[in-house]
Amino acid sequence: MKPTYKPDVVNVHDSALLEELEQQLRESSMDSLMNNEAEDFKEGEVVRGRIVEIGSDRVLVDIGYKSEGVVPRSEFTDQEALEVGAEFDFCIENPEDENGMPVLSKIKADRIRNWEHVQKVYDEDGVIEGVITRRVKGGLKVDIGIDAFMPASQLSFRPVGDLERFIGQKLEFKIIKLTRRRRNVVVSHRKLIEERRMEEKRRLMETIKEGAIIKGEVKNITEFGAFVDVGGIDGLLHVTDMSWGRVKHPAQMLKVGDEIEVKVLSFDPATERISLGLKQKTENPWLTAEERYPVGSIHRGKVVSLTEYGAFVQFEDGLEGMVHVSEMSWTRRVRHPQEVLSMDQEVDVMVLSVDAAEQKMALGIKQTQPNPWKIMHELHPVGSVVKGVVRNLTEYGAFIELDDGIDALLHVNDLSWTKKITNPAEVLSKGQEVEVQVLSIDAENEKISVGLKQLQIDPWIEVIKDIPVGSHVEVTITKLVSFGAFADLGKGVEGLIHVSEMSSDRVQKPEDVLKIGDKVMAKVININHVDRKIGLSIREYERDLERQNVEDYQGSSVDVSESLRGAVPSSMIQAGRSLEDVAHELMMAVSRVEAAKAAAKSETGETRPTEEGAAAPESPAPESVRPSEEASDGSVSG
Numbered sequence: 161m162k163p164t165y166k167p168d169v170v171n172v173h174d175s176a177l178l179e180e181l182e183q184q185l186r187e188s189s190m191d192s193l194m195n196n197e198a199e200d201f202k203e204g205e206v207v208r209g210r211i212v213e214i215g216s217d218r219v220l221v222d223i224g225y226k227s228e229g230v231v232p233r234s235e236f237t238d239q240e241a242l243e244v245g246a247e248f249d250f251c252i253e254n255p256e257d258e259n260g261m262p263v264l265s266k267i268k269a270d271r272i273r274n275w276e277h278v279q280k281v282y283d284e285d286g287v288i289e290g291v292i293t294r295r296v297k298g299g300l301k302v303d304i305g306i307d308a309f310m311p312a313s314q315l316s317f318r319p320v321g322d323l324e325r326f327i328g329q330k331l332e333f334k335i336i337k338l339t340r341r342r343r344n345v346v347v348s349h350r351k352l353i354e355e356r357r358m359e360e361k362r363r364l365m366e367t368i369k370e371g372a373i374i375k376g377e378v379k380n381i382t383e384f385g386a387f388v389d390v391g392g393i394d395g396l397l398h399v400t401d402m403s404w405g406r407v408k409h410p411a412q413m414l415k416v417g418d419e420i421e422v423k424v425l426s427f428d429p430a431t432e433r434i435s436l437g438l439k440q441k442t443e444n445p446w447l448t449a450e451e452r453y454p455v456g457s458i459h460r461g462k463v464v465s466l467t468e469y470g471a472f473v474q475f476e477d478g479l480e481g482m483v484h485v486s487e488m489s490w491t492r493r494v495r496h497p498q499e500v501l502s503m504d505q506e507v508d509v510m511v512l513s514v515d516a517a518e519q520k521m522a523l524g525i526k527q528t529q530p531n532p533w534k535i536m537h538e539l540h541p542v543g544s545v546v547k548g549v550v551r552n553l554t555e556y557g558a559f560i561e562l563d564d565g566i567d568a569l570l571h572v573n574d575l576s577w578t579k580k581i582t583n584p585a586e587v588l589s590k591g592q593e594v595e596v597q598v599l600s601i602d603a604e605n606e607k608i609s610v611g612l613k614q615l616q617i618d619p620w621i622e623v624i625k626d627i628p629v630g631s632h633v634e635v636t637i638t639k640l641v642s643f644g645a646f647a648d649l650g651k652g653v654e655g656l657i658h659v660s661e662m663s664s665d666r667v668q669k670p671e672d673v674l675k676i677g678d679k680v681m682a683k684v685i686n687i688n689h690v691d692r693k694i695g696l697s698i699r700e701y702e703r704d705l706e707r708q709n710v711e712d713y714q715g716s717s718v719d720v721s722e723s724l725r726g727a728v729p730s731s732m733i734q735a736g737r738s739l740e741d742v743a744h745e746l747m748m749a750v751s752r753v754e755a756a757k758a759a760a761k762s763e764t765g766e767t768r769p770t771e772e773g774a775a776a777p778e779s780p781a782p783e784s785v786r787p788s789e790e791a792s793d794g795s796v797s798g
Contacts, residue, residue, distance in 0.1 A: 202252065206269045209250045214242060221250060221264055229264040230257075236266060249273055274305030278345060282335040287352060291330050295323050302333065302347055314348035317357075318379070361392025368434070370424050373441065378418040386410045388422060388436055395434030397422060402438045404445055404478025404519075406465075413438075445479040446516045453479075453511050453521065458528055463505045471497040473509055473523055481521030483509060490526045490533060490606075491565025500525070532566065533603040539563070540598050540608070545615065550592045558584045560596055560610055567608075570596060574611035577618050578652030587612075619651035620692055627684050627694075632701055637678045640670045647682065647696055654694070657682060661697035 209221035212228060219236070220228040231250060236242045251268035281288045290304035299311040300323060310333070312323060320326075334355070337346035368374070368390075376388035376395065385398040399410050407413060414420070422436040453459060453475065461473035464480060470487075474480040483501075485494045494500055501507065510527040514520075532539070540546055540562060548560035548568065557571040575581045575588075588594065596610035627633050627649065635647035635655065644658040662673050674680070682696040683704060 205252050206272050210247050227261045229262040231264045282338045287332050292326050308345040308347045310347050314350045357392040364391040372424045378414050381410050386414050395436040397436040404439050446519045449516050450514045455511050458510050460508050463501050466497050471501050481523040483523045487524035533606050536601050542598050544598050550588050553584050558588050568610040570610050577613045623653040629684050631684050637674050645670045645674050655696040657696045661699050
């Protein structure tokens with residue numbers, strides 16, 4: 161009879177059999193466990209998995225299932241971290257596909273974990289980092305592990321014009337709104353800044369004091385200064401406190417967004433007003449300017465400003481001086497500094513004066529070069545003849561350029577000895593080359609006087625040498641004026657015949673007795689050497705001529721006095737006149753009577769025929785003059 165099999169009975173003494181049995185039990189238990197866990201895996205669950213194989217387009221992951229899960233390789237953004245054995249979180253999209261393998265997603269797992277992190281940060285009012293990815297309507301998209309939206313107004317507490325420049329930047333944000341059901345997250349960078357500013361402001365109020373050096377950011381720039389955020393409080397940095405030098409506009413030194421160190425000049429905690437200074441961080445350079453830049457010393461500086469009257473040259477920050485246009489050249493007449501200098505040009509200058517109290521320094525460029533005026537007496541001594549070019553014409557003369565930049569004045573009075581020139585353009589033209597004589601040199605005032613007429617002999621000297629006062633000359637009338645007539649004396653020298661000197665009779669108008677071109681005899685009655693004027697007289701010439709006739713008559717062999725002594729009325733002699741005077745008067749009266757008779761006959765056409773050699777009719781005898789014809793004033797009428 162066959163023995164009955166009892167499986168529960170085991171021969172414990174058979175060790176090999178016992179070990180085999182335990183192995184079977186363990187495998188059975190593992191299969192049972194795997195089957196149970198497979199039943200617990202659900203769609204959408206996040207599990208931990210380990211990479212076991214990496215393919216070209218997919219990755220196999222062991223998540224403790226009966227088979228490995230499959231993940232697209234593209235879902236691993238950090239390919240360098242992708243290696244066998246690395247562990248990641250994965251989301252189960254499908255517990256088992258047609259091949260019996262679970263379908264996994266790393267991206268979805270990351271999103272789920274990120275939502276949990278975002279929710280935690282929001283609940284705790286924490287700070288989260290993110291990267292601005294793109295611009296959208298009304299603001300920006302931010303990647304904080306999930307997509308979030310930031311309104312443009314929440315980027316900064318100051319308006320931002322160009323949002324594009326923030327794309328790609330990593331910033332910190334506060335989550336101000338979260339709706340998980342609608343997957344809506346709104347973040348703000350501005351709120352984080354404001355919270356930190358409030359904290360900084362609190363600390364600043366506790367620690368700030370006058371004289372402290374603090375950091376700040378330029379928030380705004382105006383014409384009078386700049387507002388600087390020094391940690392929750394805006395302080396004013398006035399334009400006068402930016403530099404020890406001259407600042408025309410704050411924008412020359414600062415721009416919005418600059419981070420600078422400033423000194424607290426004053427602080428009022430009640431009003432939270434802070435006055436700041438930038439230049440006060442360094443010592444005022446003007447305090448030692450007189451020692452470092454003594455008068456007469458030469459230094460190199462940079463042209464920082466050009467004006468109509470000069471240029472400002474800077475030696476160091478906050479220390480500059482002015483070069484006036486008159487101090488730029490020894491020889492050139494500089495009208496604008498741009499003719500000599502340009503912006504940012506480096507130039508050597510001499511210190512002429514320093515006023516530290518007024519923070520002013522006068523500089524000179526020409527003083528660094530030899531002064532040609534100091535050797536002008538050697539170059540062009542007085543009396544020498546030099547050539548020059550007419551550079552400019554004015555009403556009072558012409559400027560003659562002798563050397564480069566050396567101009568001499570040729571006055572209108574030094575153009576001609578004889579001609580009265582009212583405008584130098586009558587004899588000179590711009591650019592004309594002329595020879596002139598140096599008349600005077602004023603090196604101190606940088607002036608030279610030259611003459612053109614001095615190259616010729618003065619005709620005045622030659623003319624007056626031959627016509628002293630009292631001499632008789634023949635002249636030609638050249639010009640008639642209301643007060644007289646100008647007459648040519650020769651060699652361009654003219655004399656004046658005043659209207660009162662034209663005749664013994666009263667003359668109303670010069671043209672009544674003279675006309676241009678007439679040749680007349682006149683007497684030189686005065687010579688003014690200073691004003692170079694000569695006075696002439698026709699009247700005095702005629703008187704001299706009459707006197708000469710009388711003298712010639714008196715000098716004859718007939719003693720007129722004795723001849724007339726018995727014929728002259730005693731009343732004429734008793735009047736105190738000499739016989740010579742009386743005789744002269746009688747002769748003049750007779751001449752007038754004869755002239756009147758001849759004129760009357762000429763008008764009537766009567767003539768008196770005389771034979772050649774016949775004696776002329778005798779003049780009336782002296783006794784024909786009767787006492788009754790004697791003039792009441794003693795003169796004899798014709």
